[in-house]
Structures are given as structure tokens and as C-alpha cells.
Amino acid sequence: MTKPHDRPSSRHLVPPELAGILENFPHVDFSTGLEAYRGNFIGDEMPPLPPELKAISCEERIIPGPEGAPDIRILIYRPQIAAENPGPALLNVHGGGYVIGVPEQNDLANRTKAMKLQCPVVVTSYRLAPETQWPGAVEDCYAALCWMQANAGKLGIDPERIALSGESAGGGHAAALAIHARNKLRQDAKAPKICFQLLDSPMLDDRTGTGSSADQHPFTGEFMWRPELNQYGWKALLGQEPGTDTVPEAAVPARVAELADLPPCCITIGSLDLFLEESLEYARRLTRAGVPVELHVVPGGFHGYTLAKHWKLVQMIDDIELHALARAMGVKLD
Amino acid sequence: MTEPKCSHLVAPELLPGLENFPSLDFNLGLETIREGGLGQQMPEMPPELAAVSCDERHIPGLNGAPDVRLLVYTPPGKASAPRPAVCHIHGGGYVIGTAEINDFGNRAMAVEVGCVIVSVDYRLAPETRWPGSLEDCYAGLCWMADNAGELGIDASRIAVAGESAGGGHAAALAIYARDKKGPAICFQLLDSPMLDDRTGTDSDPHPHTGEFIWTAERNRFGWEALLGVKPGGADVRAEMAPARTEDLSGLPTTFISVGSLDLFMEENIEYIRRLSRVGVAVELHIIPGAYHGFGAAGMSPQFVQVTELRNDALARALGG
Numbered sequence: 001m002t003k004p005h006d007r008p009s010s011r012h013l014v015p016p017e018l019a020g021i022l023e024n025f026p027h028v029d030f031s032t033g034l035e036a037y038r039g040n041f042i043g044d045e046m047p048p049l050p051p052e053l054k055a056i057s058c059e060e061r062i063i064p065g066p067e068g069a070p071d072i073r074i075l076i077y078r079p080q081i082a083a084e085n086p087g088p089a090l091l092n093v094h095g096g097g098y099v100i101g102v103p104e105q106n107d108l109a110n111r112t113k114a115m116k117l118q119c120p121v122v123v124t125s126y127r128l129a130p131e132t133q134w135p136g137a138v139e140d141c142y143a144a145l146c147w148m149q150a151n152a153g154k155l156g157i158d159p160e161r162i163a164l165s166g167e168s169a170g171g172g173h174a175a176a177l178a179i180h181a182r183n184k185l186r187q188d189a190k191a192p193k194i195c196f197q198l199l200d201s202p203m204l205d206d207r208t209g210t211g212s213s214a215d216q217h218p219f220t221g222e223f224m225w226r227p228e229l230n231q232y233g234w235k236a237l238l239g240q241e242p243g244t245d246t247v248p249e250a251a252v253p254a255r256v257a258e259l260a261d262l263p264p265c266c267i268t269i270g271s272l273d274l275f276l277e278e279s280l281e282y283a284r285r286l287t288r289a290g291v292p293v294e295l296h297v298v299p300g301g302f303h304g305y306t307l308a309k310h311w312k313l314v315q316m317i318d319d320i321e322l323h324a325l326a327r328a329m330g331v332k333l334d
Numbered sequence: 335m336t337e338p339k340c341s342h343l344v345a346p347e348l349l350p351g352l353e354n355f356p357s358l359d360f361n362l363g364l365e366t367i368r369e370g371g372l373g374q375q376m377p378e379m380p381p382e383l384a385a386v387s388c389d390e391r392h393i394p395g396l397n398g399a400p401d402v403r404l405l406v407y408t409p410p411g412k413a414s415a416p417r418p419a420v421c422h423i424h425g426g427g428y429v430i431g432t433a434e435i436n437d438f439g440n441r442a443m444a445v446e447v448g449c450v451i452v453s454v455d456y457r458l459a460p461e462t463r464w465p466g467s468l469e470d471c472y473a474g475l476c477w478m479a480d481n482a483g484e485l486g487i488d489a490s491r492i493a494v495a496g497e498s499a500g501g502g503h504a505a506a507l508a509i510y511a512r513d514k515k516g517p518a519i520c521f522q523l524l525d526s527p528m529l530d531d532r533t534g535t536d537s538d539p540h541p542h543t544g545e546f547i548w549t550a551e552r553n554r555f556g557w558e559a560l561l562g563v564k565p566g567g568a569d570v571r572a573e574m575a576p577a578r579t580e581d582l583s584g585l586p587t588t589f590i591s592v593g594s595l596d597l598f599m600e601e602n603i604e605y606i607r608r609l610s611r612v613g614v615a616v617e618l619h620i621i622p623g624a625y626h627g628f629g630a631a632g633m634s635p636q637f638v639q640v641t642e643l644r645n646d647a648l649a650r651a652l653g654g
Contacts, residue, residue, distance in 0.1 A: 008613065010613070013613070013615055217610070217611055218611065218612075218613070219610060219611070219613050220610070264622070266622075271610055271615065271616050271617070276607075276610060277607060280603050280606070280607055283603070283620065284599075284600060284603055287540070287542060287543070287594055287599065288540055288541065288542070290343070290541065290542055292343060292594065292622050292623060293594050293620060293622060294594070294620060294621065294622040295594075295618065295619070295620040296618070296619050296620075297606065297616060297617055297618035297619075298617070299587070299589075299615050299616060299617040299647075300615060316643075316646070320639075323639075324622075
């Protein structure tokens with residue numbers, strides 16, 4: 001695994017429980033092209049599902065995309081019996097640096113959420129970069145949200161209780177979707193609403209990993225998601241060099257000046273994650289805008305640490321996230 | 335009285351705590367407030383906490399200062415091996431409070447983690463200016479290390495912990511011990527720590543923090559009492575406030591928990607960020623809808639959650 005020159009290693013800050021992930025996760029290098037990584041590259045390990053998760057149905061649907069854009073493929077996970085009808089629902093956006101990933105990749109986590117929250121979980125696909133640049137993907141996510149609102153009756157959803165979640169680039173898209181939905185709602189009171197945003201290790205700021213090496217955090221971003229991958233992903237999304245003055249504010253959540261009236265937000269982030277500082281800053285700015293905020297920095301977690309399902313702190317964070325969602329969605333957990 | 339502007343941001347379970355908390359209006363005079371105590375309405379002490387022994391000790395102060403009073407909490411029973419230990423420092427804005435105010439919490443921590451806790455009853459400001467109270471804490475820490483055998487503690491597993499001004503002292507103690515090449519500290523457990531005299535003096539105050547319990551005005555009062563100069567200015571030297579310390583490298587692993595409405599939220603985020611930049615292992619939890627001192631609301635879900643997170647982090651750090 002390469003690391004930038006003149007940087008101290010953060011390896012000693014990685015807890016032993018995570019060593020296996022570091023050793024076994026394939027080295028990602030987009031400079032050779034994306035083809036090898038497209039498809040279910042990051043997918044959850046697929047051990048046999050325990051009966052309670054198998055009992056969660058997973059249905060694929062094709063729904064209308066934004067005007068003039070292609071249809072969108074979504075997955076809907078549903079418990080056999082929803083706790084409430086109409087009840088809350090979760091819209092999840094997958095990660096993959098804006099350039100890879102599929103809705104299936106978080107199958108285990110999404111089934112678990114559907115089971116524990118006893119409500120539908122809609123996982124949307126979106127057009128990937130670089131083939132589709134901003135704002136295509138966030139508009140796809142918005143189309144999925146609109147579809148949930150329009151079909152709330154059939155789905156048994158209370159449109160006032162739709163929460164949003166995403167990890168990594170999915171967290172970036174989720175944050176951008178929350179902003180987009182707020183803007184639409186300001187123009188039209190009948191536009192769909194989001195009651196909460198759960199951002200797990202979100203990719204919020206194109207400026208991270210650019211600039212001189214003196215500015216860069218010496219201990220974050222060494223593992224899994226590195227500055228050069230971040231630059232690649234943002235460049236693909238934006239269609240221009242990240243970290244420059246010509247990047248439009250609206251395309252990057254961390255650059256958006258006005259954060260008032262966004263939904264309450266929970267951010268979780270590993271202390272070794274490249275996105276640590278931008279997560280801290282986004283949380284801080286949200287609080288200044290009067291948005292209720294919860295933030296958890298997980299010690300020793302690099303980007304993607306949640307793959308370590310056996311690690312106690314992953315269980316802790318999963319539990320924190322579940323409770324944050326349940327509270328916002330008005331769900332009483334067992 | 336005008337309706338507090340941020341009450342809609344307070345978590346509903348924590349609203350009762352705002353009524354429980356005694357007034358900290360320093361215009362009433364410190365004596366009045368000190369006599370009133372921090373009004374902790376403690377539930378009845380359950381037997382497992384009552385079983386923790388609490389011994390009062392008096393040890394020499396540093397450099398001829400008066401003796402320092404300590405409360406030493408030891409879990410019941412005979413340990414099979416030396417126990418880890420916590421040097422605990424109470425809060426109170428640097429100007430009020432006693433080691434007793436955390437009696438319940440310290441007993442619970444001793445039982446939960448299986449550690450010895452030494453709570454330092456340091457001299458308060460303004461009667462004692464910086465660095466008097468810091469030196470009292472350092473005396474306590476050195477005494478723990480020097481008497482590890484008698485106390486039944488493992489001197490390689492001593493953490494520092496504190497809430498509010500106590501967290502400020504704990505952070506300062508970690509820096510002081512590092513610089514003096516004093517006893518090793520393996521972990522700092524900081525609960526809403528008071529780290530930065532500049533907070534509450536800036537021209538761009540956070541619109542939603544510091545409305546309840548601990549305000550910018552009280553913060554300026556507390557820091558001025560400690561430092562003997564107006565806070566936030568060039569008169570304050572880097573060594574006087576942890577947040578002003580330039581070199582944070584080599585400090586112990588740090589845990590901070592703080593409410594999202596706490597005046598200290600921003601300075602705490604910044605401290606964690608700066609520690610992470612010099613390779614210190616960090617953990618941070620911002621509790622939504624929580625004001626400074628939200629423990630006043632009793633066993634709220636937020637309090638239960640943060641207590642679990644703190645105990646878990648402490649157990650991990652102390653090798654539990």
C-alpha cells in the first residue's frame with residue numbers, strides 16, 4: 001500500500017481488530033480505469049442470511065427518472081408486517097466515490113434497518129460519474145424521493161416521516177439531496193420533505209485532498225480512500241479539477257453557504273478517515289445554522305471501517321445510528 | 335422573562351433539567367452560590383455504590399502551597415492485580431464546586447470500570463489564581479503515581495478525567511505532566527471541557543450555544559477569576575489555557591463528549607481536530623439537543639447514552 005512521501009504513517013492508530021480489513025481489502029486504483037470496480041465491488045460479504053433478515057422482502061422496481069432522464073432502478077426492502085400504516089420510511093443512497101457502486105452493496109445493512117425500524121427502506125440507484133456529471137445523480141435521488149411521496153399511500157408511508165441515509169459518496173449525495181429538497185420546498189410547499197439525514201463517513205467537500213501537502217491532514221486518508229481517489233471521484237462528478245474557484249457552490253455540500261432549515265443531521269466518521277475534518281466542519285456549520293446535529297468520531301476508524309462487523313465500535317456506531325433514525329422517525333425500537 | 339430563543343433545540347427529555355439547575359448568576363456573589371452547591375438532586379445511593387470506600391486524604395501541595403485535599407474512591411473487595419486509576423477533577427467554572435459534587439458519578443465509575451479514583455479538591459479562583467489549582471491537580475497526580483503500591487494501582491494505567499472546568503484542568507494537567515516529564519497519563523476523559531478563554535469573547539458568537547446553564551458571560555467571569563486578566567486577549571499566555579497550547583503532540587488519547595447546545599461545543603471540536611492533526615488518538619461525541627450540564631435532567635436517554643460511551647472508552651483505555 002503506497003502512502004504519500006513525507007507523511008508519517010497512521011498505522012499505529014489503527015486498532016488491531018481492523019487489521020484484517022486492511023490486509024484483505026483490495027487496493028483501489030482508478031488510474032487503470034473503472035471497469036474492474038463497477039458492479040457490486042464493495043458488496044457486503046454474503047454469508048447465508050439469518051431467517052429474520054431473509055424474511056425481509058426485497059423488490060426491484062423501475063421508477064421514472066427526472067424529466068428527460070432515464071428511468072431509475074430502486075430496491076424496496078420491506079418487513080413482512082410494517083409496524084405502522086402509514087408509517088415512516090428510509091431512503092438510502094449507496095456509496096462508491098461517485099463513480100462506482102450499486103444499490104445491492106449494502107444488502108445486509110438495509111435489511112437490518114428494515115427489520116429493526118419495521119418500515120420500508122428504499123435504496124436508489126443513480127447515474128454514475130464520469131458518464132453523468134452533476135447534477136444528474138442528485139436529481140435521480142430526488143426523483144426517488146418524489147416517487148416515495150407520490151406513492152406514499154400505496155407504500156404505507158407517511159410522507160412527513162421520510163428519513164434519508166447514505167455512506168461515503170452516498171452520504172455526499174444524501175447531504176446534497178437534503179439541500180436540493182429544502183430549496184424545492186421553499187418554492188413549493190407541496191414538494192417532498194425529509195425528516196432526518198444520517199450521513200455515514202460522508203463525501204462532502206471537493207477541496208479535501210487537494211492543495212499543498214502542508215495543508216493536508218497528516219494522519220487521515222492513508223487507508224482505503226486516499227486523496228488521489230477523492231480527487232478522481234470529485235473530478236468525475238464535477239467535470240473539472242476539484243478544489244478550484246470555478247467549482248459551483250451548489251454541486252458540493254461543504255461549499256453551500258446557506259444551511260438553515262436543513263433536516264436534523266447525524267454524522268458518524270472515523271478518526272483516520274480522509275473526511276474527518278470536513279465532517280467536523282459541516283457539523284459545526286450546521287449547528288450555526290440552527291440545524292439539530294449529532295456527531296460521532298470513532299477512534300481509529302479509517303474510511304470503510306464499518307466493514308469490520310465484529311468490531312465492538314462498529315456495533316456501537318450501528319446502534320447509535322439506529323437509535324438516531326428511530327428517534328427522528330418516531331419508531332419505538334424493541 | 336423573555337422566552338429562551340433556543341428552547342426548541344433542547345431535547346424534550348432534557349427540558350426538566352433546566353428547571354432543576356440552580357441559578358449561576360455570579361452577580362449574586364460567589365459565596366451565595368458556593369453555599370448553595372450545585373444542587374445535585376441525588377437519587378438514593380444503591381448498595382453497590384455505597385460499598386465503594388471513600389477516604390479523605392491531605393497531601394502536601396507543590397512548592398510550599400497548602401495541603402491538597404483528595405477523595406480516594408476504592409472499589410470493594412480485594413483485587414487480584416493492581417487496578418487502573420483515574421485522577422478526577424470536578425467542575426464549577428473554576429470558581430465553585432468541590433470534589434464531593436461528583437461523589438455519585440465517581441462511585442459509579444469506580445464500580446463500572448474497576449478502578450481507583452482520586453478526586454482532587456483543588457483551590458478555587460479567584461482566591462487562587464492560575465497556576466495554583468493546576469499545581470494542586472499535579473500534586474494529586476504525582477501522589478497517585480508515587481503511592482501506587484499503597485493505593486493498589488498500576489501506575490502505567492492512570493487516566494485523567496473531568497467535567498467542564500474539571501475537564502479544562504484535566505486537559506491542562508495532561509499538558510503539564512507531559513512538559514514536566516511527570517507521571518505518565520494513558521488517557522484523558524473530558525466531559526464538556528472548558529478549554530479556551532477566548533470562547534465567549536469573540537465578535538462572532540455561535541447563535542445557538544451557551545444559552546443555558548453556562549453562558550458566555552459566566553465563562554468570561556470564570557476565566558478572568560482564574561487568570562487574573564481579561565480573557566480572550568493578548569495578556570493570556572499559551573500555557574494558561576489548553577486551547578492556546580501550540581504543541582499538542584505526545585498528549586494522551588483523548589475522549590470528549592459535549593452537547594450540541596453547549597457553549598464549549600465549537601472549542602471542543604477544534605481541540606479534537608488539532609489533536610488529531612498531531613497524531614493523538616481521538617474520540618468525540620456531540621450529543622444532540624443537549625446543553626451544558628444536561629446531567630441535571632437525571633437519567634435521560636441522552637445521559638444514559640453518554641455515560642455508556644464514556645465508560646466504554648475508559649474501559650478500553652484502561653485495558654478493561
